[in-house]
Amino acid sequence: xxxxxxxxxxxxxxxxxxxxxxxxxxxxxxxxxxxxxxxxxxxxxxxxxxxxxxxxxxxxxxxxxxxxxxxxxxxxxxxxxxxxxxxxxxxxxxxxxxxxxxxxxxxxxxxxxxxxxxxxxxxxxxxxxxxxxxxxxxxxxxxxxxxxxxxxxxxxxxxxxxxxxxxxxxxxxxxxxxxxxxxxxxxxxxxxxxxxxxxxxxxxxxxxxxxxxxxxxxxxxxxxxxxxxxxxxxxxxxxxxxxxxxxxxxxxxxxxxxxxxxxxxxxxxxxxxxxxxxxxxxxxxxxxxxxxxxxxxxxxxxxxxxxxxxxxxxxxxxxxxxxxxxxxxxxxxxxxxxxxxxxxxxxxxxxxxxxxxxxxxxxxxxxxxxxxxxxxxxxxxxxxxxxxxxxxxxxxxxxxxxxxxxxxxxxxxxxxxxxxxxxxxxxxxxxxxxxxxxxxxxxxxxxxxxxx
Numbered sequence: 491x492x493x494x495x496x497x498x499x500x501x502x503x504x505x506x507x508x509x510x511x512x513x514x515x516x517x518x519x520x521x522x523x524x525x526x527x528x529x530x531x532x533x534x535x536x537x538x539x540x541x542x543x544x545x546x547x548x549x550x551x552x553x554x555x556x557x558x559x560x561x562x563x564x565x566x567x568x569x570x571x572x573x574x575x576x577x578x579x580x581x582x583x584x585x586x587x588x589x590x591x592x593x594x595x596x597x598x599x600x601x602x603x604x605x606x607x608x609x610x611x612x613x614x615x616x617x618x619x620x621x622x623x624x625x626x627x628x629x630x631x632x633x634x635x636x637x638x639x640x641x642x643x644x645x646x647x648x649x650x651x652x653x654x655x656x657x658x659x660x661x662x663x664x665x666x667x668x669x670x671x672x673x674x675x676x677x678x679x680x681x682x683x684x685x686x687x688x689x690x691x692x693x694x695x696x697x698x699x700x701x702x703x704x705x706x707x708x709x710x711x712x713x714x715x716x717x718x719x720x721x722x723x724x725x726x727x728x729x730x731x732x733x734x735x736x737x738x739x740x741x742x743x744x745x746x747x748x749x750x751x752x753x754x755x756x757x758x759x760x761x762x763x764x765x766x767x768x769x770x771x772x773x774x775x776x777x778x779x780x781x782x783x784x785x786x787x788x789x790x791x792x793x794x795x796x797x798x799x800x801x802x803x804x805x806x807x808x809x810x811x812x813x814x815x816x817x818x819x820x821x822x823x824x825x826x827x828x829x830x831x832x833x834x835x836x837x838x839x840x841x842x843x844x845x846x847x848x849x850x851x852x853x854x855x856x857x858x859x860x861x862x863x864x865x866x867x868x869x870x871x872x873x874x875x876x877x878x879x880x881x882x883x884x885x886x887x888x889x890x891x892x893x894x895x896x897x898x899x900x901x902x903x904x905x906x907x908x909x910x911x912x913x914x915x916x917x918x919x920x921x922x923x924x925x926x927x928x929x930x931x932x933x934x935x936x937x938x939x940x941x942x
Contacts, residue, residue, distance in 0.1 A: 594942060596900060599878045600908035601893065603928055603936040607637050610933040612652075614659055614718070616919025620667045623695055625921045627935065630657035632677065634697070637921075637935060644675070644689070644697035651678040659718025663691075664761045665726050672761045673697060674705065674728060676720045684708040684716060686730065688760065705760060705767050706785075708751045712736025715793040715809075719867075723757070723799050723822050727771050729787070730756040731794035731806070738811065739841070740832035745790055748775075748782030753831065755794070755806075757787035775826040788820070790829035790850065796867030796917055805883055807867025810835050815865035816853035817885060817896060827851050855896040862887030868918035871895075873925040876940045884926055884938065886915035893928075893938075908941060 612630035616637065619626055624636040626643065632650035634643050650658050660676030667673070671691045679685035690701035710716060715733030723729050734753035735742040745753030759769040776782030793809040799822065806818045808829060814836030820827055830850035832840050837853055839845035857865075868884040882895035882903070891911035895903045914931040921927050921937070928936045 593878050596878050596903075598942060599876070599940065600942040601876070601879075601905050602939055602941045603893070603909050603912055604939050605934055605936050606927070607935040608933055609640070610635070610935070612657070612931060613916065613929045613933060613935070614657070614931075615661060615917045616921065616927050616929050616935060617661060617663075618920060618922040619695065620663045621695055622922065625919070625927070626661065627929070628658055628661050630659070632658045634658075634661060634675075636695075643691075643695050644699075646675075646677065646699070649677070649679060651680075651682060653713075655714045655716050656682065659716065660720040662720045662722055662728065665722050666761065667691075670761055674720055674760065676718055676730065678710070678716060679707065682710045682713060684710055684718075684732065686720065686728075703766070706730075706756075706758070708732065710735060710752075711742050717791075717794050719794065719796050721797065721799065723804070724802055725757075725771070725822065726759075727757050728760045728768075729797070729804075730758070731791070731797050732756060733793035734791065734831065740792070745792065745831045746828075746833065748786050748789055751783055751785055753789060753791050754783075754786045755788040755791065755797075755804075756785045758785055773825060787825055788827045788829065790827075790831050790833075792831040792835075794867075795865065798867065798869045800870035800872070800883075805867065805870065807865040807885055809864050810859075811840075813859055814838060814856050815859075815862060815887065816856040817865065817867065817883070818851055819854045819883075820851055854898075855902045857887075857894075857902075861890060862892065863889040866915045866917060869920055869926055871926055871938075873923070875925055876938070878940075884918060886912055886918070886928070888914050888916065888931075891915055909938075912936070 610627055610629055611633070613627050614630045615628035617626055624638045627635050627637050629635060631652045632647035633645050635641060636643065646658065656678035658675060658677040662674045664670055664672040673689050673691050675687050675689070677685050684707065685704060686706040688703045688705050689697040692698055712735055714736040717731040717733045719731040721729055732752050732754050734740050734745040740753065742752070744750045757771055757774055759771055762769055770777050770784040774784055774787055776786055777784050791806070791808050792811065794806050795809050797804055797806040802822050804820050804822045808816050808818060808831070810816060816836045818829055828850050830847065833845050834840055834847055834850060836856040864887060866886045866888055868886065870881060870883045871879040879895070882897050882900065884893065884895050886893055891913045892904060892906040893909045893912055894905065912928055912930065915928055916931045917929040919927045919929060926938045928938065
């Protein structure tokens with residue numbers, strides 16, 4: 491039996507391109523332009539200063555094998571819990587799109603992004619309705635709406651602090667949703683704190699605001715690098731991606747610390763009978779509070795702008811600062827991993843000519859700011875409409891809007907020649923049909939489809 495210690499109070503053509511980063515054309519690290527990308531939406535999370543880089547439109551992808559701030563405090567009680575299997579939509583969603591029986595070599599495949607809905611207000615996420623209804627879209631100002639008719643199922647705009655990278659940022663349904671009807675949201679609340687709340691969902695699909703319960707709050711020392719993604723893993727636990735607290739250069743010295751909830755991947759057990767907030771999984775590396783915060787599972791992240799699960803692996807798109815955007819892959823069952831920030835940015839040493847990287851997880855793929863400015867993570871494709879794409883991780887960039895994929899077998903592939911620029915991609919999502927959808931800050935939703 492898996493047990494968890496309860497915490498009742500928690501404060502808070504050919505498209506493949508392989509370029510070594512050293513061969514990129516020489517250019518200033520930060521080109522001053524008259525566009526403030528950070529003001530467009532939360533997905534421009536790479537911005538740490540008022541200026542931003544003007545990227546090229548073609549991605550360049552590379553495959554690679556003092557001031558501590560306030561610390562959240564928690565009190566502990568004792569109970570036991572057994573997490574339920576995950577209902578990660580990337581692997582379990584019922585597929586209704588007709589499968590394709592004729593395939594072509596991956597090198598001959600072409601893709602397109604087909605618009606399916608528009609007019610959303612700063613959308614930042616899409617997910618399937620666990621009841622099988624219309625897909626749900628998260629709008630950053632504080633609403634969750636149905637994708638087709640835009641019926642509002644939750645409106646907490648009065649409690650959400652919206653602007654820049656802040657707002658309603660994440661949504662996840664409990665693995666035992668059919669039994670407990672529980673959903674979780676991640677938003678910027680009072681004092682700019684990251685707030686995780688639990689809601690019960692009615693039979694009509696609307697969120698019961700009378701049932702809302704704060705699960706966790708994490709103080710934020712700045713207004714950017716909020717992370718925002720929440721998802722249930724294959725272990726049945728709730729994973730929470732947290733940025734380093736904002737500013738530049740890991741200003742608050744959080745990411746390499748295990749005793750802070752910033753710059754980290756958190757992992758907690760929720761929806762447990764008799765536990766008001768959450769419990770600590772016993773295999774978290776600091777579960778007993780010795781050497782780190784019990785909630786912390788991994789460290790060394792700058793701003794994980796979307797992560798997802800595929801089988802037993804976690805795919806994390808971590809936004810870079812001046813030079814490199816990265817995608818990491820790691821086993822979900824391996825505690826205590828460190829992704830390097832701010833000792834490294836991508837695969838390179840940050841602010842020094844040499845550094846010890848032996849203890850860090852190296853990026854699976856990365857690209858320079860010649861190709862974009864802020865990575866937007868997606869999903870490993872497991873749909874039925876494009877069988878050639880199965881096993882490929884899809885991702886984009888908020889500034890240049892390319893569509894790229896990565897797998898260990900095929901490396902990094904740029905699909906932009908056939909798809910075109912997707913615009914300011916704020917997120918991806920898996921719909922109720924099992925297919926991959928693209929969400930843009932301008933308010934559109936598109937589905938990735940084949941054209942050959």
